Amino acid sequence: xQKLEYCDLPAHQLVELIKxxxxxxxxxxxxxxxxxxEVDGRPGTISQESDDPxxxxxxxxxxxxxxxxxxxxxxxxxxxxxAGDDPGPxxxxxxxxxxxxxxxxxxxxxxxxxxxxxxxPYTATPVQxxxxxxxVMLGKVxxxxxxxxxxxxxxxFQPSPRNPWDTSRVPGGSSxxxxxxxxxxxxxLSIGTDTAGSVRQPAAFCGVVGVKPTYGRVxxxxxxxxxxxxxxxxxxxxxxxxxxxxxxxxxxxxPQDATTAxxxxxxxxxxxxxxxxxLRIGLSxxxxxxxxxxxxxxxxxxxxxxxxxxxxxxxAAGRLAELGADIxxxxxxxxxxxxxxxxxxxxxxxxxxxxxxxDGVKYGYRTPGDVADLSEMxxxxxxxxxxxxxxxxxxxxxxxxxxxxxxxYYNRALRVRTLIRRDFDQAFDPQGPYRLDALLTPTTPTxxxxxxxxxxxxVLMQYADQLTVPANHAGVPGISLPGGLDREGLPIxxxxxxxxxxxxxxxxxxxxxxxxxxxxxxRLIRSKVLREVQL
Amino acid sequence: MTDQITPELFxxxxxxxxxxxxxxxxxxxxxxxxxxxxxxxxxxxxxxxPATPIAAHGVPYTARxxxxxxxDKWQPYPDPSEILDQAPETDERYxxxxxxxxxxxx
Numbered sequence: 087x088q089k090l091e092y093c094d095l096p097a098h099q100l101v102e103l104i105k106x107x108x109x110x111x112x113x114x115x116x117x118x119x120x121x122x123x124e125v126d127g128r129p130g131t132i133s134q135e136s137d138d139p140x141x142x143x144x145x146x147x148x149x150x151x152x153x154x155x156x157x158x159x160x161x162x163x164x165x166x167x168x169a170g171d172d173p174g175p176x177x178x179x180x181x182x183x184x185x186x187x188x189x190x191x192x193x194x195x196x197x198x199x200x201x202x203x204x205x206x207p208y209t210a211t212p213v214q215x216x217x218x219x220x221x222v223m224l225g226k227v228x229x230x231x232x233x234x235x236x237x238x239x240x241x242x243f244q245p246s247p248r249n250p251w252d253t254s255r256v257p258g259g260s261s262x263x264x265x266x267x268x269x270x271x272x273x274x275l276s277i278g279t280d281t282a283g284s285v286r287q288p289a290a291f292c293g294v295v296g297v298k299p300t301y302g303r304v305x306x307x308x309x310x311x312x313x314x315x316x317x318x319x320x321x322x323x324x325x326x327x328x329x330x331x332x333x334x335x336x337x338x339x340x341p342q343d344a345t346t347a348x349x350x351x352x353x354x355x356x357x358x359x360x361x362x363x364x365l366r367i368g369l370s371x372x373x374x375x376x377x378x379x380x381x382x383x384x385x386x387x388x389x390x391x392x393x394x395x396x397x398x399x400x401x402a403a404g405r406l407a408e409l410g411a412d413i414x415x416x417x418x419x420x421x422x423x424x425x426x427x428x429x430x431x432x433x434x435x436x437x438x439x440x441x442x443x444x445d446g447v448k449y450g451y452r453t454p455g456d457v458a459d460l461s462e463m464x465x466x467x468x469x470x471x472x473x474x475x476x477x478x479x480x481x482x483x484x485x486x487x488x489x490x491x492x493x494x495y496y497n498r499a500l501r502v503r504t505l506i507r508r509d510f511d512q513a514f515d516p517q518g519p520y521r522l523d524a525l526l527t528p529t530t531p532t533x534x535x536x537x538x539x540x541x542x543x544x545v546l547m548q549y550a551d552q553l554t555v556p557a558n559h560a561g562v563p564g565i566s567l568p569g570g571l572d573r574e575g576l577p578i579x580x581x582x583x584x585x586x587x588x589x590x591x592x593x594x595x596x597x598x599x600x601x602x603x604x605x606x607x608x609r610l611i612r613s614k615v616l617r618e619v620q621l
Numbered sequence: 622m623t624d625q626i627t628p629e630l631f632x633x634x635x636x637x638x639x640x641x642x643x644x645x646x647x648x649x650x651x652x653x654x655x656x657x658x659x660x661x662x663x664x665x666x667x668x669x670x671p672a673t674p675i676a677a678h679g680v681p682y683t684a685r686x687x688x689x690x691x692x693d694k695w696q697p698y699p700d701p702s703e704i705l706d707q708a709p710e711t712d713e714r715y716x717x718x719x720x721x722x723x724x725x726x727x
Binding site for chain 1: 637
């Protein structure tokens with residue numbers, strides 16, 4: 087019999103228990119803090135890596151743990167409830183924050199040496215909304231430096247997070263700390279960001295739910311920017327209901343971010359149980375082929391996706407069909423394979439532009455040595471403060487946007503982006519040949535890969551996002567759901583993509599899938615880290 | 622096949638980027654840039670009509686989903702010292718930087 091702690095229960099159940107005073111917010115917070123003490127190990131720091139072999143067993147999700155602030159906050163929630171007040175829809179729910187969001191008075195590092203000493207003077211809108219809804223922040227979790235990666239290994243704060251299902255493997259990235267924390271019971275929810283798949287890919291690798299909302303559905307105010315036309319803050323949660331609850335809290339227009347959409351936010355929870363009868367759910371052959379660079383020549387090749395991942399998606403389609411959904415096969419998404427090449431251009435141009443602000447003048451790292459003048463101070467501060475991945479993005483961004491190359495690269499990539507968007511427009515067009523409510527795909531080309539297997543090969547690492555990045559180019563919403571385990575016992579993610587602002591539909595399909603697979607044997611298997619704490 | 626980003630071009634980019642690199646770092650980064658360009662050249666496989674519009678955002682912004690512009694109104698920041706405290710070097714609420722190089726324009 088498994089021993090379940092409060093930290094293992096979903097947020098929507100805990101809120102009811104806390105509000106009815108069956109348990110206290112403080113008990114729930116203490117449960118999460120105990121789990122962190124049991125499984126997380128040393129938090130990431132910019133000091134030298136340790137050679138302690140026991141570190142290979144830890145999850146290492148955190149950079150900054152704010153335990154005392156969390157206890158005070160939980161007590162305040164309990165006081166509000168005792169006084170008859172309603173602290174909000176997330177009353178007493180522990181959550182973590184990817185350390186790419188500013189939170190007033192806490193280090194906000196972007197997992198980079200250049201911001202290691204930066205204490206944010208204000209709080210990002212999505213975090214502020216979680217707090218105003220009664221959430222209890224446990225701390226800031228690790229990520230790839232400035233979000234640049236798909237494994238978390240590029241973080242300047244080591245040890246980097248590990249996958250709770252197998253700690254010799256990566257948790258994915260860049261929201262790897264978020265996904266690992268949620269999977270290990272270190273907070274019910276986490277706020278991540280998704281620029282090419284950075285919420286959905288780690289969610290898939292760690293066996294949790296990850297949502298990339300429609301671009302503009304959630305404010306980017308207070309988010310340290312990567313690709314400003316692509317970045318989407320989004321929920322990481324244990325199940326679809328919790329993800330819906332969280333998005334309900336953070337979504338909506340924000341005067342501080344002019345790109346947030348002035349579109350009303352529907353009630354995601356009220357439509358969760360409507361089922362899928364009559365919905366049209368598509369499958370595209372273009373999402374069952376993967377593209378990758380040849381290890382010897384670097385030439386780009388294609389191959390069918392792995393059989394286990396394909397089977398998981400087809401099984402999901404079969405279960406949804408049993409529930410009454412119409413499965414529409416053969417939906418063409420011909421520009422899917424160009425998502426990564428276009429992303430190599432667009433995201434680098436935007437990253438280079440955003441990284442120019444880090445100069446050692448206003449905040450962050452400044453070289454401590456003597457310098458002859460301002461130019462040398464810039465060069466030394468940026469050279470010492472940035473890791474390899476930001477430097478790589480700056481250099482590529484400057485190259486492909488240079489006046490003599492921009493038509494060949496940047497403008498071409500922006501036109502290809504239009505073509506990727508048209509693929510989705512055609513698939514979802516209510517008057518078109520396919521008239522889809524959602525497209526069902528694999529989330530990732532593989533399950534979680536071993537640490538150090540890919541890191542260093544920036545092309546292969548980028549192709550880890552090939553099935554998620556088209557939604558970022560198109561701006562459409564997506565959700566990754568646990569869809570089974572492979573033969574090594576690692577989670578497989580399945581993805582639903584929908585038209586603009588259709589998150590309610592994705593939650594509805596996701597919830598139906600969750601219900602119909604509730605008794606599947608793989609749903610009953612716990613991750614390695616959870617099995618060990620529950621012995 | 623020769624590298625598209627030669628050492629000379631690479632050094633020029635490093636200078637423009639306000640970076641300086643150790644030799645091993647430079648070698649790794651130049652190699653990765655050239656590898657990434659092989660992937661980027663995949664874009665040339667698609668016939669792109671010059672009339673195809675560029676997409677700055679995936680989601681179109683129309684009157685239906687756009688916010689009204691905020692009034693251009695000055696609002697004092699509640700505590701400027703919180704911001705100044707983050708600067709590496711200050712003096713009397715001025716941010717201090719090293720000597721700014723002087724360049725005579727032709």
